[in-house]
Amino acid sequence: MCCQFFGKIDGVTSQKHCFNVHQGFVKTREVGEFLSGALAGAMSKAVLAPLETIRTRMVVGVGSRHIAGSFIEVVEHQGWQGLWAGNAINMLRIIPTQAIELGTFEWVKRAMTSSQEKWKKDGNPKIQFGDITLNFPLSWLSPVAVAGAAAGIAGTLACHPLEVVKDRLTVRPEEYTNLTVALSKIYKDGGVTGLYSGLAPTLVGMLPYSTCYYFMYDKLKRSYCVFKKKNSLSRPEMILIGAVSGLTASTISFPLEVARKRLMVGALQGKCPPNMAAALAEVIREEGIMGLYRGWGASCLKVMPNSGITWMFYEAWKDILLADRRVI
Template sequence: MSNSMKPVSTQSGTIKSNNDEMEKIPSSSPKRSDTLTNSQRIWTSLAAGAIAGGAAKTSIAPLDRTKINFQTSQQPFSTKAVLDFLIKSYQKDGLLSLWRGNSATMVRIVPYAAIQFTAYEQWKRILKVDETDVGDERRFIAGAIAGLISQAMTYPLDLARAQMAVTQKDEYKTLRQVFTQIYKKDGLVAFYRGFTPTILGVVPYAGCSFFFYDTLKNILTIYTVNSPALSAMTGLMSGAIAGMIGQASSYPLDIVRRRMQTSAVKNQQSLGIIKMTMKIYGEDGIMSFYKGLSMNWVKGPIAVGISFATYDIMKDFLRKIFC
């Protein structure tokens, strides 16, 4: 290509010169995926999403449990307090206690991630995100809808996970026991306690995460297309940045959600979203809504980066091998 020809990336993985000549470059997805049926796209997305979600959450489970503990208590957050919590948990219940509630997390995150990634792929297709020049806002919409669908279908599992994370080992031993106690105490409605702030938070979180991940990946893919190693790093980096932006946009609502989810096991009065928001604000002002955010800057980018990168790798692998 001559120096006078300025390459411009397109969604199809093509570089167009100013002489209107077309030079093909390899796509970030296997070429064979262009011939997949929609049902094949769905099941490969489901499988890849499940694996990605499980890998991401397991990698940061100890930090996740610690974050929930501080989100749902009035204890001041600090690095020393985090280390004290981790050390005391280890001394009292052993190393595996740091992954307490992770079984509930896996039961929830595997279907959640599978549904979310698949819904995103399908809504991108429905909204023709990759077939238009104005796909940016549609990419956000597709991500937001995917987040809403996956959250609505798996929310009771998230509630159970949160309650296991803030209780002692001898209080809830199994996920089934958590569900039984929740139902006996407050009935079916209790399984969706804290759902309103969750929905309000998932729209900016999922929308921003998918929007920034796809946007950054599409930009950086131009420079890494011939290097699988660099391509994987691009996925991790794009996911990490997307995760930071997504979490910053929804973190205060995450605080409200966790407090509403765990009020029952802490023998606290069950409050609606407005009253709970006012209660949290009364504890330490506006900073109460950002307690533990610094930990999220550590664990969030790691988890989201691993999730997006693993999803892309597994999706491409499955579509290349089995389809």
């Protein structure tokens, strides 16, 4: 598989040479998963940037409320390249984010599973605090859910400044004309803390999404393999299960995303709600309950293919980089 991906070397397909190259570079499972996440993120983002641009405009209430109308507005005012507005920063953001998220997810899942097995083997030992004895079985914790939450937190903390810059480039391109201008203006207006503006609501919105997203994918993947009596998914099956996982997670957490975007836009316009609860109340007051899902359709059009394609590329790269270590 490796050589089929990279092509021929000196006119002759050499599978042995390919595996020697990547085995010499990928020393550990963690490195392979980190690289697989980075490559998967870059590939998926390159083809889905226009949907991200339209989704962001609809969520924050810029221009048309419809997908087709928003698409036409962007092309008319900014040209075709406007569909890729902020894509450079998007690529800079998504590569480390996906690498950190997927690498963290895999590592924490293995660590939690190992801890549970050891805890069970030791007979669920009790924890003593003075006169208080606690029986704290780890069996009720889902390693996949914990790993999903950890992945979302790690990725957000590491890459939030890039998310801030990307939103500014997308929402106010006339003021934030490029990456350098955006970074300079944000830093001038708010210093380092300006790059982390909106971190708290972002984490609040990210936790349910990330937990559900990774939990759904892992469980659907394993359940499907058991049902079909197979060891792994085909590429189309990965895309489908990834898309369903993204749809479910996005639907559950979407009102929090709307509130986060409302806080971000409000800060730019000088009329920011004081907190996420106030932002949610403001949306309901102005647009009703359905306002909490404004832009949900566009979000699904972006999230579903992005999730499916990302998982497909990620699993494919793991097949290449970790061919001798693969487990489902």
